[in-house]
Amino acid sequence: MKDCLFCQIIAGESPCRKVYEDEEVLVFHDLLPAAPVHVLIIPKAHVASMNEVKEEQLSVLAAIHRAAQIAARELGIDRTGYRLVNNCGSDAGQVIPHLHYHLLGGKKLGMTH
Incomplete structure (x- = not known):
């Protein structure tokens, strides 16, 4: 999608500090970090969002979680x-x-309710 910032990053049209990439997902540093990591x-x-994930796309959720493990390591x-x-x-x-997950760490994080 041309006007989507994350699609532009994936296409290499906007820069990012990559942590991990494979054929399904990209992991990069947030520009406005809310935690040390x-x-x-x-x-x-x-x-567009979790609500838009179709049944045939569910494998991308597994890919995201796999990438979270790799990036955390x-x-x-x-x-x-x-x-x-x-x-x-x-x-x-x-x-x-654009569907995305935040991976946060590097300090003791407070509780959320």
Whole structure:
């Protein structure tokens, strides 16, 4: 999708600091980190949000979780712990309409309710 920032990053039209990439997903550092380690995990195929994932696309969710494990290990937070967050829709705080997960760690994170 031409006007999607994450699609532009995937296409190499916008820069990012890559952590991990495979044929299905891309992991890169968030520009406005909310923790010492804060990366985004995005599918390369454009899907607007979790609500838009179709049954035939469910494998991308497994790919995202696999990439989270790899990125956590690469970034040295796999043993201390991390948070994996998906915001779905504007009321949840989703700003960019492309499915993505935030991987946060590098410090003791507070509780959420």
